[in-house]
Amino acid sequence: xxxxxxxxxxxxxxxxxxxxxxxxxxxxxxxxxxxxxxxxxxxxxxxxxxxxxxxxxxxxxxxxxxxxxxxxxxxxxxxxxxxxxxxxxxxxxxxxxxxxxxxxxxxxxxxxxxxxxxxxxxxxxxxxxxxxxxxxxxxxxxxxxxxxxxxxxxxxxxxxxxxxxxxxxxxxxxxxxxxxxxxxxxxxxxxxxxxxxxxxxxxxxxxxxxxxxxxxxxxxxxxxxxxxxxxxxxxxxxxxxxxxxxxxxxxxxxxxxxxxxxxxxxxxxxxxxxxxxxxxxxxxxxxxxxxxxxxxxxxxxxxxxxxxxxxxxxxxxxxxxxxxxxxxxxxxxxxxxxxxxxxxxxxxxxxxxxxxxxxxxxxxxxxxxxxxxxxxxxxxxxxxxxxxxxxxxxxxxxxxxxxxxxxxxxxxxxxxxxxxxxxxxxxxxxxxxxxxxxxxxx
Amino acid sequence: xxxxxxxxxxxxxxxxxxxxxxxxxxxxxxxxxxxxxxxxxxxxxxxxxxxxxxxxxxxxxxxxxxxxxxxxxxxxxxxxxxxxxxxxxxxxxxxxxxxxxxxxxxxxxxxxxxxxxxxxxxxxxxxxxxxxxxxxxxxxxxxxxxxxxxxxxxxxxxxxxxxxxxxxxxxxxxxxxxxxxxxxxxxxxxxxxxxxxxxxxxxxxxxxxxxxxxxxxxxxxxxxxxxxxxxxxxxxxxxxxxxxxxxxxxxxxxxxxxxxxxxxxxxxxxxxxxxxxxxxxxxxxxxxxxxxxxxxxxxxxxxxxxxxxxxxxxxxxxxxxxxxxxxxxxxxxxxxxxxxxxxxxxxxxxxxxxxxxxxxxxxxxxxxxxxxxxxxxxxxxxxxxxxxxxxxxxxxxxxxxxxxxxxxxxxxxxxxxxxxxxxxxxxxxxxxxxxxxxxxxxxxxxxxxxxxxxxxxxxxxxxxxxxxxxxx
Numbered sequence: 032x033x034x035x036x037x038x039x040x041x042x043x044x045x046x047x048x049x050x051x052x053x054x055x056x057x058x059x060x061x062x063x064x065x066x067x068x069x070x071x072x073x074x075x076x077x078x079x080x081x082x083x084x085x086x087x088x089x090x091x092x093x094x095x096x097x098x099x100x101x102x103x104x105x106x107x108x109x110x111x112x113x114x115x116x117x118x119x120x121x122x123x124x125x126x127x128x129x130x131x132x133x134x135x136x137x138x139x140x141x142x143x144x145x146x147x148x149x150x151x152x153x154x155x156x157x158x159x160x161x162x163x164x165x166x167x168x169x170x171x172x173x174x175x176x177x178x179x180x181x182x183x184x185x186x187x188x189x190x191x192x193x194x195x196x197x198x199x200x201x202x203x204x205x206x207x208x209x210x211x212x213x214x215x216x217x218x219x220x221x222x223x224x225x226x227x228x229x230x231x232x233x234x235x236x237x238x239x240x241x242x243x244x245x246x247x248x249x250x251x252x253x254x255x256x257x258x259x260x261x262x263x264x265x266x267x268x269x270x271x272x273x274x275x276x277x278x279x280x281x282x283x284x285x286x287x288x289x290x291x292x293x294x295x296x297x298x299x300x301x302x303x304x305x306x307x308x309x310x311x312x313x314x315x316x317x318x319x320x321x322x323x324x325x326x327x328x329x330x331x332x333x334x335x336x337x338x339x340x341x342x343x344x345x346x347x348x349x350x351x352x353x354x355x356x357x358x359x360x361x362x363x364x365x366x367x368x369x370x371x372x373x374x375x376x377x378x379x380x381x382x383x384x385x386x387x388x389x390x391x392x393x394x395x396x397x398x399x400x401x402x403x404x405x406x407x408x409x410x411x412x413x414x415x416x417x418x419x420x421x422x423x424x425x426x427x428x429x430x431x432x433x434x435x436x437x438x439x440x441x442x443x444x445x446x447x448x449x450x451x452x453x454x455x456x457x458x459x460x461x462x463x464x465x466x467x468x469x470x471x472x473x
Numbered sequence: 474x475x476x477x478x479x480x481x482x483x484x485x486x487x488x489x490x491x492x493x494x495x496x497x498x499x500x501x502x503x504x505x506x507x508x509x510x511x512x513x514x515x516x517x518x519x520x521x522x523x524x525x526x527x528x529x530x531x532x533x534x535x536x537x538x539x540x541x542x543x544x545x546x547x548x549x550x551x552x553x554x555x556x557x558x559x560x561x562x563x564x565x566x567x568x569x570x571x572x573x574x575x576x577x578x579x580x581x582x583x584x585x586x587x588x589x590x591x592x593x594x595x596x597x598x599x600x601x602x603x604x605x606x607x608x609x610x611x612x613x614x615x616x617x618x619x620x621x622x623x624x625x626x627x628x629x630x631x632x633x634x635x636x637x638x639x640x641x642x643x644x645x646x647x648x649x650x651x652x653x654x655x656x657x658x659x660x661x662x663x664x665x666x667x668x669x670x671x672x673x674x675x676x677x678x679x680x681x682x683x684x685x686x687x688x689x690x691x692x693x694x695x696x697x698x699x700x701x702x703x704x705x706x707x708x709x710x711x712x713x714x715x716x717x718x719x720x721x722x723x724x725x726x727x728x729x730x731x732x733x734x735x736x737x738x739x740x741x742x743x744x745x746x747x748x749x750x751x752x753x754x755x756x757x758x759x760x761x762x763x764x765x766x767x768x769x770x771x772x773x774x775x776x777x778x779x780x781x782x783x784x785x786x787x788x789x790x791x792x793x794x795x796x797x798x799x800x801x802x803x804x805x806x807x808x809x810x811x812x813x814x815x816x817x818x819x820x821x822x823x824x825x826x827x828x829x830x831x832x833x834x835x836x837x838x839x840x841x842x843x844x845x846x847x848x849x850x851x852x853x854x855x856x857x858x859x860x861x862x863x864x865x866x867x868x869x870x871x872x873x874x875x876x877x878x879x880x881x882x883x884x885x886x887x888x889x890x891x892x893x894x895x896x897x898x899x900x901x902x903x904x905x906x907x908x909x910x911x912x913x914x915x916x917x918x919x920x921x922x923x924x925x926x927x928x929x930x931x932x933x934x935x936x937x938x939x940x941x942x943x944x945x
Contacts, residue, residue: 073507073861121850174792179794183795188641260493324577326570326573326574394578398580400599401602404532404533
């Protein structure tokens with residue numbers, strides 16, 4: 032046993048050394064943050080832009096707008112024709128996409144190195160000159176596409192509506208996390224061209240964005256290009272800083288959804304703390320000990336031993352404004368969800384009362400360490416992570432610091448943090464097959 | 474002083490915006506050379522092939538064991554994947570929980586699954602834990618015990634997940650589409666998870682037999698990519714896989730595939746579905762087809778990427794869908810050619826019209842020079858993206874192993890794709906695609922869509938249940 036421990040100590044020192052990336056950050060006159068990371072192993076370069084705006088900044092009655100706007104960013108700008116953005120990146124053999132969360136919107140492409148200047152040209156044109164190319168016809172088309180995205184991902188998906196349902200239970204109507212990122216159909220129908228223009232002028236300015244370039248490029252040449260294409264874009268209005276509003280559950284809440292599904296599903300959610308809280312890493316470890324892999328506590332009890340659940344997962348959803356831990360259990364056919372709920376709660380109580388073992392903690396730490404390395408294998412993975420650290424913490428090169436948050440966790444901290452959040456009121460959403468309301472948790 | 478500075482900045486910005494003509498697309502620099510990975514090969518006495526690519530960028534090792542067995546070798550539908558599932562449920566040395574605990578303690582990942590033609594065991598570990606991970610991996614592959622108690626649990630889990638699959642319209646559509654093309658007997662027509670009926674029939678001995686007959690070193694290749702040298706690899710494979718006993722692979726037969734004489738439509742009801750899941754197509758070609766490159770280009774233009782005809786039409790022009798595509802499943806034997814799209818229920822018929830229009834057009838007129846160039850560029854220039862991470866490199870090599878391709882395959886691609894002409898695309902389209910001999914499968918809200926589809930007169934309509942059985 033001792034030998035194993037020694038081995039891991041060496042391993043951990045080694046890992047820390049490996050996650051030190053060489054990163055350079057500077058800021059243009061218009062406020063655009065630029066972050067460069069060279070990695071010449073393959074002739075590719077990743078261009079990754081984050082705008083610090085997500086669905087949390089939307090107005091009520093205009094839900095889904097941040098994401099609909101993301102779609103509009105691919106529809107051409109003043110100097111890039113309709114759908115030419117896709118065409119040019121695919122012609123370069125690159126890949127591209129964008130995504131929207133509650134807190135931010137990102138746009139990214141990985142292209143062969145010789146196309147870096149083109150990628151910067153494309154990104155800068157839509158950052159600075161989107162509106163002249165905007166038309167009602169394009170908006171109507173993408174509105175239909177997004178409504179189809181909602182149908183595909185939410186309405187036509189078994190259990191697809193459970194996440195928006197549980198968010199209604201967790202957050203008051205005016206809390207920015209009350210509504211889903213994809214938005215509601217009627218709000219998507221109501222979005223106007225003026226909304227597009229207003230959103231762009233509020234949030235899509237260089238001073239609310241950060242540009243990461245990672246991969247095989249010439250640093251000096253790249254800096255000249257960045258200035259050439261982004262330097263001339265005018266600075267926008269100051270964007271309001273996001274305020275943390277940690278939601279709380281006053282009492283246990285239960286709700287049930289009857290759906291066209293075969294198996295009943297239970298979702299439990301506990302309020303925790305925002306992303307930047309010092310407890311965040313510990314909550315990650317708790318999620319791993321509860322449901323990460325076959326030997327985790329809930330999997331072992333519910334799926335392996337009692338065999339009353341088909342699967343179980345736990346997820347620390349720590350977002351910028353408010354955090355929560357979700358536990359999702361898929362019951363076996365006709366399984367009573369209240370019984371599942373009782374077992375989950377008793378496992379949590381056990382964890383709070385008796386703490387965890389050294390091996391459980393070490394296992395969780397080892398997997399975080401390994402994943403920390405696995406995620407930086409690709410330049411696109413690195414670029415996105417650099418932008419996440421920069422956008423939320425203002426520190427692009429936080430890889431080592433992030434890893435240390437986990438390595439320094441002490442065994443008695445885990446049940447302390449668990450008792451702080453997981454013994455408080457929770458919300459529980461049951462999704463049951465049509466006509467099987469008797470299976471619900473209460 | 475300050476004032477001067479500010480002025481200068483204004484001038485600079487002014488100049489900048491004057492000089493820069495944003496309408497000009499930047500020039501592209503010369504294409505840098507991509508160095509393809511060097512494969513080092515070895516063979517153990519028991520016949521196991523080893524392919525190593527040294528990749529020292531990060532302290533990571535990726536391994537992929539390619540086993541020459543898949544759904545093709547099954548006697549009962551579901552056996553291949555259930556065998557793979559059972560390997561880490563107990564060995565002569567470890568219980569199911571001990572295996573899981575040992576792997577997760579190392580922070581390593583091990584996954585095993587089966588496809589039509591082959592099975593894959595993939596391993597990802599940090600270099601420091603390579604030997605410990607390798608030992609567990611070899612234990613799973615060489616010494617599984619298939620405990621009855623664990624089988625009982627896995628079987629119930631599989632049955633419940635098969636029940637769950639019926640909730641997913643996309644899954645039901647694909648499943649019934651394959652079944653319609655290949656019939657019940659052909660392995661390519663099967664659900665890789667089996668059916669409720671077949672899984673109920675499977676016994677632990679079926680799995681043990683499948684394992685014994687197919688998990689053979691002389692039928693397998695171990696691909697290793699990462700921060701490791703050939704000497705270390707030799708030591709590891711000899712120590713942990715050297716005693717793996719070889720055997721003779723059993724032969725198998727492929728049943729005849731039914732042909733579709735004229736287009737038929739299979740409708741499956743999904744009450745109140747928000748979308749209709751559409752699948753259109755027929756049996757296509759095998760991977761070793763001589764027209765592979767022309768067909769790949771054809772598909773890239775028709776529905777293989779975002780800017781393809783089908784997606785641009787159904788999504789960007791009409792707004793019927795979030796995404797539509799087409800693809801060839803090219804396996805050892807001919808697999809399916811499929812056009813697929815989830816569309817808004819009320820435009821199911823209009824979507825089908827557009828799909829058939831594109832399907833017919835690609836075999837009746839030349840594609841444009843511009844389309845062909847875009848397809849060639851996107852394939853040729855994306856080559857480096859396949860060789861960035863150890864896992865990508867391992868997949869590329871795995872492609873060579875599974876499909877018996879030569880070592881220099883990736884070096885020949887540029888030349889092969891470049892040589893294809895517009896006329897070639899039309900020729901292979903006419904040769905291999907037949908829109909009027911297709912199966913059309915739609916899972917959706919039938920009371921809403923059935924009548925309008927019947928009016929199209931595209932073919933005979935059959936209404937089936939979610940298992941694909943005809944409803945009278």
